[in-house]
Amino acid sequence: xxxxxxxxxxxxxxxxxxxxxxxxxxxxxxxxxxxxxxxxxxxxxxxxxxxxxxxxxxxxxxxxxxxxxxxxxxxxxxxxxxxxxxxxxxxxxxxxxxxxxxxxxxxxxxxxxxxxxxxxxxxxxxxxxxxxxxxxxxxxxxxxxxxxxxxxxxxxxxxxxxxxxxxxxxxxxxxxxxxxxxxxxxxxxxxxxxxxxxxxxxxxxxxxxxxxxxxxxxxxxxxxxxxxxxxxxxxxxxxxxxxxxxxxxxxxxxxxxxxxxxxxxxxxxxxxxx
Amino acid sequence: xxxxxxxxxxxxxxxxxxxxxxxxxxxxxxxxxxxxxxxxxxxxxxxxxxxxxxxxxxxxxxxxxxxxxxxxxxxxxxxxxxxxxxxxxxxxxxxxxxxxxxxxxxxxxxxxxxxxxxxxxxxxxxxxxxxxxxxxxxxxxxxxxxxxxxxxxxxxxxxxxxxxxxxxxxxxxxxxxxxxxxxxxxxxxxxxxxxxxxxxxxxxxxxxxxxxxxxxxxxxxxxxxxxxxxxxxxxxxxxxxxxxxxxxxxxxxxxxxxxxxxxxxxxxxxxxxxxxxxxxxxxxxxxxxxxxxxxxxxxxxxxxxxxxxxxxxxxxxxxxxxxxxxxxx
Numbered sequence: 312x313x314x315x316x317x318x319x320x321x322x323x324x325x326x327x328x329x330x331x332x333x334x335x336x337x338x339x340x341x342x343x344x345x346x347x348x349x350x351x352x353x354x355x356x357x358x359x360x361x362x363x364x365x366x367x368x369x370x371x372x373x374x375x376x377x378x379x380x381x382x383x384x385x386x387x388x389x390x391x392x393x394x395x396x397x398x399x400x401x402x403x404x405x406x407x408x409x410x411x412x413x414x415x416x417x418x419x420x421x422x423x424x425x426x427x428x429x430x431x432x433x434x435x436x437x438x439x440x441x442x443x444x445x446x447x448x449x450x451x452x453x454x455x456x457x458x459x460x461x462x463x464x465x466x467x468x469x470x471x472x473x474x475x476x477x478x479x480x481x482x483x484x485x486x487x488x489x490x491x492x493x494x495x496x497x498x499x500x501x502x503x504x505x506x507x508x509x510x511x512x513x514x515x516x517x518x519x520x521x522x523x524x525x526x527x528x529x530x531x532x533x534x535x536x537x538x539x540x541x542x543x544x545x546x547x548x549x550x551x552x553x554x555x556x557x558x559x560x561x562x563x564x565x566x567x568x569x570x571x572x573x574x575x576x577x578x579x580x581x582x583x584x585x
Numbered sequence: 586x587x588x589x590x591x592x593x594x595x596x597x598x599x600x601x602x603x604x605x606x607x608x609x610x611x612x613x614x615x616x617x618x619x620x621x622x623x624x625x626x627x628x629x630x631x632x633x634x635x636x637x638x639x640x641x642x643x644x645x646x647x648x649x650x651x652x653x654x655x656x657x658x659x660x661x662x663x664x665x666x667x668x669x670x671x672x673x674x675x676x677x678x679x680x681x682x683x684x685x686x687x688x689x690x691x692x693x694x695x696x697x698x699x700x701x702x703x704x705x706x707x708x709x710x711x712x713x714x715x716x717x718x719x720x721x722x723x724x725x726x727x728x729x730x731x732x733x734x735x736x737x738x739x740x741x742x743x744x745x746x747x748x749x750x751x752x753x754x755x756x757x758x759x760x761x762x763x764x765x766x767x768x769x770x771x772x773x774x775x776x777x778x779x780x781x782x783x784x785x786x787x788x789x790x791x792x793x794x795x796x797x798x799x800x801x802x803x804x805x806x807x808x809x810x811x812x813x814x815x816x817x818x819x820x821x822x823x824x825x826x827x828x829x830x831x832x833x834x835x836x837x838x839x840x841x842x843x844x845x846x847x848x849x850x851x852x853x854x855x856x857x858x859x860x861x862x863x864x865x866x867x868x869x870x871x872x873x874x875x876x877x878x879x880x881x882x883x884x885x886x887x888x889x890x891x892x893x894x895x896x897x898x899x900x901x902x903x904x905x906x907x908x909x910x911x912x913x914x
Binding site: 533 | 610615618619643644646647655657658659660661679779780783803807808837
């Protein structure tokens, strides 16, 4: 029997659609990525190296990594805890919690940043208290970390939650009947079953933590060498007509994005295999 | 793990305990990036030679009004070097870090450098722009930042307004019509002067950029300079860029001596030379400006508008003149 084609569209229609999709991808993804790397190396690899190893670039790299290093583990714990609560238990306020988890997605990052300036800034309700203890949060690295944690909060929870919900409570109940403690059940039954979703959430969370611009820009104060993250540093270099430098630092971020994409792909394969 | 923690603590201890290094923060506005980079290096050299103390001056740049807002919200500047006196007045009135008499502490109203506002057009001046009136003509796209956040933008606005007012013998009618026409022609309102310059030069948007003389000189000497032209209007505004030491913050950081020396240094011969190199005009007598500086008659904000407090209230406060004029139908 002849195999039936999935669609009955004439060949030219299919080809035209494929061509349109490819052209769109090329125009909006491949060309810009290539342009970033081409501009970054426009003045040779030595210029690129000196741009990414200059004092301010290095401090931006350090701050960006530090921010991700704090924000991602925090959101890993918060995210799993929130997803676990929502998926496995019924309690009053559950739907409110579900909505709150999504809140950072629906708030503009600039508003999120401004919210922290209002709350923790000098004239905010906690301003006096912080100042009395010589604690600088806004316009300093802690503010950047807080804003990043807020913006990247939903990623882990949102990846883990659907899986936990679809898996139901049967295996946990079986474990508990067999005499496992609550923690044992969580670490030996619940966690292993969502590990790929969890890893996927962490990868996305990390990508956003390193790339966040809006919220961080508001709370940063833009002090060079102190409170500039990589995305902010790219903007500064660009505004100073240091185009090669701006694109060199941008190429680092793009490279991080490509690595993220690779890790994400591997995680997807492994998840599909299990 | 424990060893790592201990070494981290030791590192942190070293950074704080070393009395021979002092760090101060200079919160400045948009077009002074290149200027302060060189001034800071020169100051560090001079101060180290004189006292043996190594000074690192950290910089933060952005729209002048936005920077003042950040200082009020707790950005711990030791020194502010902003585009106009009103922004430092705002810091004095809204935070406890500065007294209202700040402008009398340093020579010439605490203004070491000044500048003025000029136009940059595309090569050959295709739209034939010569003076302020031409900016309001239909079909001309004008690039200027938002006066709510940018100091340069407020000078741009007041320069246009004042020029029309002077031509009409003090009558405000033509001035209002002129600025309304100009802001109808603005396609992008960036938050700072440097954003506007990038919009015009790099993104190629607009027919005329209204900007600081220093930024105009910078782009004309730069990569794209050959495709641009400078246009000097018949009359422009005197932009006075004041500086102040924030008492509250230097007391807290223990940096008063360095911060005071830093603002004094801005009046030195060395600093004046660096300012000229970057297209700014040192205040006071005995300044010989090179050829590339424009020759233009200027009026001051005090003389034309009765000072910044009045100008701000009449033009830029919420629902004042700018909000009334710039409303798009």
